[in-house]
Amino acid sequence: xxxxxxxxxxxxxxxxxxxxxxxxxxxxxxxxxxxxxxxxxxxxxxxxxxxxxxxxxxxxxxxxxxxxxxxxxxxxxxxxxxxxxxxxxxxxxxxxxxxxxxxxxxxxxxxxxxxxxxxxxxxxxxxxxxxxxxxxxxxxxxxxxxxxxxxxxxxxxxxxxxxxxxxxxxxxxxxxxxxxxxxxxxxxxxxxxxxxxxxxxxxxxxxxxxxxxxxxxxxxxxxxxxxxxxxxxxxxxxxxxxxxxxxxxxxxxxxxxxxxxxxxxxxxxxxxxxxxxxxxxxxxxxxxxxxxxxxxxxxxxxxxxxxxxxxxxxxxxxxxxxxxxxxxxxxxxxxxxxxxx
Ligand code: WQD
Numbered sequence: 355x356x357x358x359x360x361x362x363x364x365x366x367x368x369x370x371x372x373x374x375x376x377x378x379x380x381x382x383x384x385x386x387x388x389x390x391x392x393x394x395x396x397x398x399x400x401x402x403x404x405x406x407x408x409x410x411x412x413x414x415x416x417x418x419x420x421x422x423x424x425x426x427x428x429x430x431x432x433x434x435x436x437x438x439x440x441x442x443x444x445x446x447x448x449x450x451x452x453x454x455x456x457x458x459x460x461x462x463x464x465x466x467x468x469x470x471x472x473x474x475x476x477x478x479x480x481x482x483x484x485x486x487x488x489x490x491x492x493x494x495x496x497x498x499x500x501x502x503x504x505x506x507x508x509x510x511x512x513x514x515x516x517x518x519x520x521x522x523x524x525x526x527x528x529x530x531x532x533x534x535x536x537x538x539x540x541x542x543x544x545x546x547x548x549x550x551x552x553x554x555x556x557x558x559x560x561x562x563x564x565x566x567x568x569x570x571x572x573x574x575x576x577x578x579x580x581x582x583x584x585x586x587x588x589x590x591x592x593x594x595x596x597x598x599x600x601x602x603x604x605x606x607x608x609x610x611x612x613x614x615x616x617x618x619x620x621x622x623x624x625x626x627x628x629x630x631x632x633x634x635x636x637x638x639x640x641x642x643x644x645x646x647x648x649x650x651x652x653x654x655x656x657x658x659x660x661x662x663x664x665x666x667x668x669x670x671x672x673x674x675x676x677x678x679x680x681x682x683x684x685x686x687x688x689x690x691x692x693x694x695x
Contacts, residue, residue, distance in 0.1 A: 356380040357602060358426055358471075360413055360462060361435030362406060363387060365546040366477065366535055368394040369595035370433060372401050372544065377599050381406035382426050384413065389438065389549055393695060397544035413458035423465035431473030431602050434462055437507065440553050441481070441652070444504035455507035456514070463518055466525055473526050473605040475598055476515055480533045480587070480620065480657060481505035489624075490660040493531075493616045501652050512616075519614035526613045528601045533587035533620035533659050535594050537679030538686035545686030546591075547695055555630060556588070556679070560687035563640050570642060572627050574649035579656055583627035587620035587658035590674035590682070594619050600668040609667070620659025621672045630676060637681040 357374055361367040362383030367390075371381050375398070383395070383406040399405050411418040413436050423432075437455045438444065444451040459476075466474060482505060483491055484498030500506035512529050519527050536556040538545030551567075552558045562570045575582035597619050604610060625633075631642055664670050674682075 355430040355606070356382060356426060356428060358382045358384065358423070358429045358432045359406070359435065360384045360432065360458070361437065361477070363390040363392060363394040364435055366532070366591055366594055367435040368398055368544045369539060369591045370435070370598045371398050371406055372539060373592070373595040373599045375402040375404045375406070382409070382429065383407065384409045384411060384422060385436065386410060386412040391547045391695060393547070393693070394544055400543045401539060401541050413461050414454060416461045416464070419461040420465050420468065423462070423469055423471065427469035427471060429471050430606055431475065432462060432466060432471055433475040433598055433602065434459065435477045437477065439504060441502045441504050442553055444502050448503040451503045451507055456510060459511050459514060463514070467522060470524060472524065473602060474515070474528070475601050476511065476527065476529045478512055478529045478531045479505065479508045480531050480618070480659065482509045482512060482531060483657070485654045486657060489656060490622060490658050491618065492660040493618055493663055501654070516614050523613060526605045526610055527615070528605060528610070529614070529616045530597060530601060531616065531618050532594055533589050533618070533657070535591045536588045537590040537592070537674065537682040539592060540682055542682070542685040542689040545683070545690070547690065555627060556683050559631065559634050559642060560683050562644070563634070563638060563642055563684065564687050564691060568643070570644040571647035572644055573647060573653060575628065575646045577655045579626055581626050581628045584653055585624040585626050585656035585658065587623065588625050588630060588676055588679060589619060589621050589672065590679045593672045593674055597664060597668060597670050600670050604668055617664040617668065618659040618661050619664060620661050622659055622661045624656055624658035625676050630680070633676045634680040634684065637677050638684045
């Protein structure tokens with residue numbers, strides 16, 4: 355069966371394509387390479403010995419998008435990753451984020467409707483919850499104001515899909531809300547390739563450890579948590595990837611009760627920044643150069659998932675823990691240096 359993956363040369367997209375190919379899907383990958391590296395296709399082939407069909411097009415170009423979707427209207431589904439995802443950049447350039455993330459989604463949905471492509475899996479985020487009052491976060495946790503334009507584009511995207519689903523019973527949708535994706539494929543042949551200075555904790559840790567960055571600043575250790583640093587639900591990217599394959603199969607098998615289902619993708623375990631650093635030091639056998647600095651604006655104190663819905667409905671289970679994630683991230687950082695990526 356054929357599946358279209360948008361944003362497929364990106365971090366989570368490339369890992370998901372590996373999982374899909376390993377489950378014998380034929381993959382059509384669409385990406386404009388604006389925030390990713392074409393090397394991902396090479397890494398995918400090295401791991402799976404299979405090549406996705408690749409289209410370098412911008413999904414904000416409606417005609418180009420409709421042309422590719424028409425060409426592959428026999429696809430069983432679309433997994434839509436393509437979006438800009440830097441929280442900080444979205445605060446500085448909100449119009450670019452609203453235009454890119456929403457126009458691209460609209461064009462894909464218009465194409466789905468035009469060519470009756472039946473199944474849609476949307477890359478959403480735990481950031482749609484805003485500063486959640488209750489922990490762990492469930493799919494019914496009330497949605498609060500987004501903390502950034504990036505998070506707001508994910509809230510808007512979910513609303514667009516929900517309203518589309520209400521009046522279009524042919525299409526079946528799943529929204530996957532990721533917590534904090536980390537790590538890399540165990541082969542160290544694909545992983546996250548930060549375009550500029552990393553925003554997120556784990557690439558910041560590995561770049562500090564390898565000497566690309568001088569030191570890591572821990573943004574605050576005076577929070578009301580067990581060790582004073584913020585708590586997050588760090589989930590291995592391969593566990594996230596497998597959840598996409600299972601979500602698509604769930605729709606293909608028509609196991610969904612409504613045509614717009616939501617699932618949290620997290621481990622269910624909260625890990626603090628200092629605990630994440632300790633896990634990295636343990637698996638890498640490297641002492642990390644970090645200092646404690648001031649809190650970062652916009653950070654929530656703690657957020658982690660209740661993932662029972664995804665476990666039960668999708669028959670999905672996390673195979674990796676924080677130490678596996680840190681080791682794979684470190685191995686990938688070393689491989690990037692070798693590949694000069
Ligand atoms: C994690 C923790 C920081 C860097 C982001 C997006 C969210 C989602 C997941 C897409 C925080 C601390 C970080 C550093 C630090 N992405 N930190 N020093 O902010 O939880 O979530 O990624 O959907 O939308 O917002 O991830 O990795 O930036 O931060 O102390 O140099 O690490 O304060 O507590 P975050 P992060």
